[in-house]
Amino acid sequence: MSGPSTYEPKSAIERWLDTRLPVIRFSADLMAYPTPRNLNYWYTFGGILSFCLAVQIVTGIVLAMHYDPSGAGAFVSVEQHIMRDVNYGWLIRGLHANGASMFFVAVYLHILRGIYYGSFKAPREVLWLLGCVIYVLMMATAFMGYVLPWGQMSFWGAKVITNLLGAFPLIGKPITTLLWGGYSVDDPTLNRFFSLHYLLPFVIAAVVALHVWALHVPGNNNPTGVNVQSKSDTLSFHPYYTVKDGFAISLFLILFAIFVFYLPDALGKVDNAVPANPLVTPAHIVPEWYLLPFYAILRAIPDKLMGVLALAGSIGVLFALPWLDTSKVRSMRYRPAARVYFLIWIVATGALGWCGSQEPVGQVIPGLTGPMLIDYDLNSVTWLSRISALYYFAYFLVITPLLGLRETTLPVPDSLYTPVLPHDAGAPVGASPVLATEG
Amino acid sequence: MARAARILAVTMGLLCLAGPTFAATTEVPPKDIHWSFDGPFGSYDQEQLQRGYKVYREVCSSCHSMNMVAFRNLGDPGGPFWNPKYPNPNDNPVVKTIAKDYQFPDVDSETGDAIKRPGTSADYFPAPFANPAAARASNGGALPPDMSLLAKAREGGADYIYSIVTGDRAEAPHGLNVPAGRYYDPYIAGDLGSFWKGDPAKTPPGGFIAMPPPLVEGRVTFDDGTKATLNQESKDVAAFLQWAADPKLEERNRAGLGVMIFLLLFAGVLYASYRGVWRDVGH
Numbered sequence: 001m002s003g004p005s006t007y008e009p010k011s012a013i014e015r016w017l018d019t020r021l022p023v024i025r026f027s028a029d030l031m032a033y034p035t036p037r038n039l040n041y042w043y044t045f046g047g048i049l050s051f052c053l054a055v056q057i058v059t060g061i062v063l064a065m066h067y068d069p070s071g072a073g074a075f076v077s078v079e080q081h082i083m084r085d086v087n088y089g090w091l092i093r094g095l096h097a098n099g100a101s102m103f104f105v106a107v108y109l110h111i112l113r114g115i116y117y118g119s120f121k122a123p124r125e126v127l128w129l130l131g132c133v134i135y136v137l138m139m140a141t142a143f144m145g146y147v148l149p150w151g152q153m154s155f156w157g158a159k160v161i162t163n164l165l166g167a168f169p170l171i172g173k174p175i176t177t178l179l180w181g182g183y184s185v186d187d188p189t190l191n192r193f194f195s196l197h198y199l200l201p202f203v204i205a206a207v208v209a210l211h212v213w214a215l216h217v218p219g220n221n222n223p224t225g226v227n228v229q230s231k232s233d234t235l236s237f238h239p240y241y242t243v244k245d246g247f248a249i250s251l252f253l254i255l256f257a258i259f260v261f262y263l264p265d266a267l268g269k270v271d272n273a274v275p276a277n278p279l280v281t282p283a284h285i286v287p288e289w290y291l292l293p294f295y296a297i298l299r300a301i302p303d304k305l306m307g308v309l310a311l312a313g314s315i316g317v318l319f320a321l322p323w324l325d326t327s328k329v330r331s332m333r334y335r336p337a338a339r340v341y342f343l344i345w346i347v348a349t350g351a352l353g354w355c356g357s358q359e360p361v362g363q364v365i366p367g368l369t370g371p372m373l374i375d376y377d378l379n380s381v382t383w384l385s386r387i388s389a390l391y392y393f394a395y396f397l398v399i400t401p402l403l404g405l406r407e408t409t410l411p412v413p414d415s416l417y418t419p420v421l422p423h424d425a426g427a428p429v430g431a432s433p434v435l436a437t438e439g
Numbered sequence: 440m441a442r443a444a445r446i447l448a449v450t451m452g453l454l455c456l457a458g459p460t461f462a463a464t465t466e467v468p469p470k471d472i473h474w475s476f477d478g479p480f481g482s483y484d485q486e487q488l489q490r491g492y493k494v495y496r497e498v499c500s501s502c503h504s505m506n507m508v509a510f511r512n513l514g515d516p517g518g519p520f521w522n523p524k525y526p527n528p529n530d531n532p533v534v535k536t537i538a539k540d541y542q543f544p545d546v547d548s549e550t551g552d553a554i555k556r557p558g559t560s561a562d563y564f565p566a567p568f569a570n571p572a573a574a575r576a577s578n579g580g581a582l583p584p585d586m587s588l589l590a591k592a593r594e595g596g597a598d599y600i601y602s603i604v605t606g607d608r609a610e611a612p613h614g615l616n617v618p619a620g621r622y623y624d625p626y627i628a629g630d631l632g633s634f635w636k637g638d639p640a641k642t643p644p645g646g647f648i649a650m651p652p653p654l655v656e657g658r659v660t661f662d663d664g665t666k667a668t669l670n671q672e673s674k675d676v677a678a679f680l681q682w683a684a685d686p687k688l689e690e691r692n693r694a695g696l697g698v699m700i701f702l703l704l705f706a707g708v709l710y711a712s713y714r715g716v717w718r719d720v721g722h
């Protein structure tokens with residue numbers, strides 16, 4: 001961790017422990033960590049995400065006490081036992097099922113924040129890569145968790161997604177068979193998904209620890225993207241950011257509670273209240289909302305293998321972002337052109353999400369029949385997916401590298417707090433009376 | 440605070456992505472009924488649940504199972520026969536009487552012989568058919584779905600069930616070729632193109648269902664004297680099925696109110712401490 005430790009053991013016991021296992025020093029330093037003073041609410045999602053992970057692990061462990069990972073018993077153990085008989089089982093499951101969506105809301109806003117303020121750029125590339133790893137692990141965990149209640153969408157979702165691996169020549173089939181534990185999605189699949197669903201969150205927790213470590217080496221970025229230059233640029237993490245994060249978490253909890261108590265099934269699919277049936281295919285197999293953009297990219301491409309590769313690539317480009325961005329300026333606050341392209345990227349990704357929830361032949365503008373282009377009507381969900389996916393990739397692979405070399409940026413402030421503090425002409429920077437009151 | 444509100448708004452916007460899905464089939468949206476259990480303060484109307492249970496028991500249960508509901512659940516808080524005098528529903532005399540009316544297979548613990556014994560409050564509602572094949576055989580090949588979760592397993596929930604059973608199905612549109620043993624229902628998702636003789640652009644919305652219209656006026660006699668119109672029976676049974684699918688709704692709404700009040704106060708206290716801690720700090 002950066003900076004010298006400021007912890008002073010106060011009692012004999014603390015001094016004794018400090019020379020043997022300095023856990024108190026470690027925690028005290030974490031709490032006193034010098035944090036840029038200008039972090040806004042977009043920076044509260046890190047705390048919110050840690051909170052989400054804790055909620056998923058605690059509620060998940062309680063669910064696992066009542067859950068039966070067998071094809072014959074899974075649906076009943078969730079819908080009959082947990083939802084009806086276990087005391088507050090409805091609450092535990094409501095928190096866990098909606099908690100997964102909340103987790104993704106937070107992670108998406110956290111990622112958008114990172115892109116906007118250039119938090120992935122040197123010297124924070126490792127921090128960014130670890131974040132991408134967490135995101136991929138979250139998707140895997142949530143996908144396998146969604147299979148556990150063994151409803152129709154659980155079963156068919158598992159079938160569609162695991163079948164994708166079969167697209168790879170040679171290795172595809174054996175890997176699918178290994179994953180299924182047989183020749184179709186069945187009891188062995190459910191058992192291994194349950195085991196992995198229990199394991200992965202703890203792997204995520206470990207990667208989160210590395211992520212925080214990688215944060216504390218270079219320190220936080222901030223909305224200006226300007227480096228911290230002196231101690232007066234920072235505040236102690238506690239109490240300044242514990243209280244700000246705490247307030248943000250309380251607002252987040254209100255949103256969370258609205259879903260858990262008043263809209264418990266709004267983010268789910270009604271089909272999952274029907275027990276898994278390998279003989280009846282649901283009319284529309286749709287993944288959970290947080291995976292929809294990737295599902296749309298997959299379906300936009302007629303060839304299965306190419307579709308799978310595009311899907312993988314759409315996540316892969318996130319990993320490559322630190323090396324794709326050529327701009328010298330970190331924060332988009334001072335990159336007006338980048339801001340516009342980024343906004344379009346958000347819209348394109350939102351459009352992909354919408355496309356993922358629709359039938360490929362569906363009309364984008366209802367009632368309008370456009371010209372046929374190759375295989376689909378131009379006014380079809382498929383073509384909107386293709387155009388949006390093209391922009392999605394172009395943003396990372398073409399726009400971001402070129403823009404950094406050509407754009408005109410706005411003047412970047414010398415210090416991260418000048419844009420906020422009223423300029424006191426003549427007073428030396430850092431000697432402002434406002435700053436002096438802070439101990 | 441304003442910034443926090445903006446972030447909250449963006450968050451809400453993101454969630455709107457989880458919109459409804461597009462259907463290649465067509466159907467008429469279910470009738471929008473005003474229910475006592477709608478909204479954050481909703482609760483079940485106990486008399487309605489009792490009437491609905493009667494319709495379920497005397498009509499629907501001859502074809503549809505309800506495997507996840509036990510007799511004791513009828514006496515749970517929020518249930519049709521909940522009585523605060525019997526906090527343990529197993530003691531509830533109404534529940535015990537209902538259960539006793541059914542015979543359950545069992546094993547005589549002395550002789551080991553297969554016997555029948557009267558039901559207890561711990562027994563689950565018996566299914567009308569021994570297995571799905573038997574259910575199909577009696578229903579022209581169609582399987583009557585289990586009703587434990589039906590209201591949660593269909594888009595539209597209770598509105599949908601109400602719309603299906605009130606059915607405007609007797610009058611299939613002229614020109615629609617309805618197969619034997621099927622009934623036209625505008626609320627069922629379907630694609631009737633190949634059964635329609637008229638202008639393809641005017642194909643009626645909806646599909647076919649294998650269930651004959653289960654209710655008619657006066658099909659049951661309500662114990663509370665309510666007139667058993669088709670509308671009344673349908674509403675009551677739909678409300679009962681909603682309860683069966685979501686028996687914890689009242690407990691959830693009540694807990695939700697407490698949690699929301701707590702969270703608002705908690706957020707207020709945290710906001711005040713935030714302002715306090717950050718007072719006089721440039722940022």
Ligand code: HEM
Binds near residue numbers: 100138141144201202
């Ligand atoms: C990264 C953290 C986690 C995520 C994103 C996640 C996600 C999910 C999702 C989406 C479901 C399906 C919910 C439903 O429709 O009911 C689920 C179910 C489940 N999860 Fe998790 N989970 C996480 C952590 C855990 C942990 C740590 C455990 C156990 C130790 C666990 C145990 C379970 C069980 C037993 C179920 C099946 C019960 C049910 O469906 O409600 N989960 N999870």
